Every structure is written in structure tokens, then in C-alpha cells.
Amino acid sequence: MATKIPVVLAGATGKTGKEVGRAIAQAQDMELIGAVGHSHVGMALSDLWSEPGLSVVIRGAVDTIDVPYAVLVDFTEPTSAYSRILEATARGWDLVVGTTGFSPLQLDAIHDRVQHQQNGAVLIANFSLGAWIMERLAQDASRYLDQAEVIEAHAATKRDRPSGTAKRMARLLADGWGRSVEDIPVHSIRLPGMVAHQAVIFGSSGQTLTLRHDVHDRSAYAAGVLAAIRRVHEFRGKVVQNLGDVIVPD
Ligand SMILES: NC(=O)c1ccc[n+]([C@@H]2O[C@H](COP(=O)([O-])OP(=O)(O)OC[C@H]3O[C@@H](n4cnc5c(N)ncnc54)[C@H](OP(=O)(O)O)[C@@H]3O)[C@@H](O)[C@H]2O)c1
The missing domain is CATH 3.30.360.10 (Dihydrodipicolinate Reductase; domain 2)
Structure with missing residues (x-):
């Protein structure tokens, strides 16, 4: 069986993160290996989502998740997401970001970083x-x-x-x-x-x-997020912002 795509989810306790997180956990070709949050650090997703068998525990930062590669999926808020994105790109991870509200300066810096580090990045304001x-x-x-x-x-x-x-x-x-x-x-x-x-x-x-x-309901975003996780490695060095580039075959 092919290797599963390792995914770290930031915002797993949020309204959208919970919905897309459940879809990630159920996807046969993905493995939810980590979760990052703010007010529920130390709690297991199995308790937070009432899904027995999910042993992932919420961490306070991505640097405590010791894996060489993952796709960071982020549905949080822009201040912490910006730092997390810089941390993840420095580690060679790819990005699927749904968080909105970044400043133009932050967006420019994310573009520069992704281009410089040659990460794959999908940053889409609406995944539906x-x-x-x-x-x-x-x-x-x-x-x-x-x-x-x-x-x-x-x-x-x-x-x-x-x-x-x-x-x-x-x-x-x-x-x-x-x-x-x-x-x-x-x-x-x-x-x-x-x-x-x-x-x-x-x-x-x-x-x-x-x-x-x-x-x-927020299940509307799940299919777009899963498609982005599957394809993000193809988009080296650029930030994809149009859902069509992800869901429409080339
Ligand atoms: N692109 C899209 O398709 C799409 C769709 C829907 C929403 N969004 C965007 O996604 C974001 C979340 O929306 P939502 O409605 O799900 O919000 P929400 O229910 O308020 O959830 C926010 C999440 O962010 C986490 N968080 C807040 N501050 C944090 C920090 N400093 N460090 C780590 N995690 C932190 C919260 O964790 P705690 O519970 O631990 O505090 C919570 O899990 C927003 O920017 C929204 O605009 C995008």
C-alpha cells in the first residue's frame, strides 16, 4: 500500500478544523499525525471529537512534532498561523491554509518564503x-x-x-x-x-x-481541503490561491 500523506492540523478544536479534521482522519490515503491548538493543549482528539481510536494529542506548537515531513493544514487565526507557516516552511513541510485575515505584508512574506524554500503551498480563502x-x-x-x-x-x-x-x-x-x-x-x-x-x-x-x-455547514470545505492535501506537493515554490487549480485536472 502506498505511503499515507502525513498531516498536522492546526485549529482542530475550531468549528472548521473539527469538520475538515474528521474528513482527514477518515481518508484512506492520509494520516493525521499531529494537531496544534491553543486552549486545549494536552487533550486527545478522541475526547475532543468523541471519536474513539484517535490517539493524537493537541500540542502548543509545530516544533514539538518531530517528523521530517508533513502537510500543515491550518484553520486558526492569522497571527499564530503566520508564525506556524514560517516554522513549517523552514522545516520543508507543505502548506494547506484556510485561515484568512493575513495582512498584505504577511501574504508577501509567505509568498517569498515558499518561493525561496520551494515548499508546496495552497492558501485558499474558500475551499467550497x-x-x-x-x-x-x-x-x-x-x-x-x-x-x-x-x-x-x-x-x-x-x-x-x-x-x-x-x-x-x-x-x-x-x-x-x-x-x-x-x-x-x-x-x-x-x-x-x-x-x-x-x-x-x-x-x-x-x-x-x-x-x-x-x-x-462546514462539511462544505472538506472535499476541497482533501484535494489540496493530495496535490500540494505538485505546486513547488508557488502559493496556489484558486481552488480551480486544485480540483480541475490539468
Ligand atoms: N478557507 C476556507 O474555506 C475557510 C472556511 C471556514 C473558515 N475559514 C477560516 O478558518 C479560520 C478558523 O475559522 P473557524 O470558524 O473554524 O474559527 P473557530 O471556530 O474560532 O476556531 C479557531 C481555531 O483556532 C485555534 N486558535 C486560536 N488561536 C490560536 C493560537 N494562538 N494558536 C493555535 N491555535 C489557535 C483555536 O484553538 P483553541 O480552541 O485551542 O483556542 C480553534 O481551534 C478563520 O480564519 C476563518 O476565516 C476558512
């Missing part, structure tokens, strides 16, 4: 298939309609605003129209009961066109 399809539909609509606003809504606990997904949508529209990204208004809603929702409303004389995507 629907969000990627929506980007393509919006880009298509923007060829015919030249005014739009983006509305995103997330759980009240989400730290960054606007969401990484909405920032990317505004950037894609602005680039297509040859305008500044600041010219595309983005509205953010943070309320209990929300999971992850986005609409792009195009306006034209006498009509509007609305594209909308709703994530009802």
Missing part, C-alpha cells in the same frame, strides 16, 4: 466548490455588467471582516474592470445563526442580477 463556481459566474457576468456590490454574512464569532472570500471577489471584479479594489463596495454582516454566506449584486439600468452562495 460553490464559492469557486460563484467566482466564475461573477467574472462572466462582469463582462456584460460593470457595477456590483458584495455582501457577506458570517457567524458573530468570525474575527476578520470583510471575509477573505469577499475580498477576493472584489479583487477579481476590480481586476476584470481595470479599477481599484476600493471602488467595489463590500458589506459585512456578523450575526449568530449565520454560517458563511455571500451575494454579489450587479446593477444595470432597470435590472439587477444577484449571485448567491450559502454554506449551511
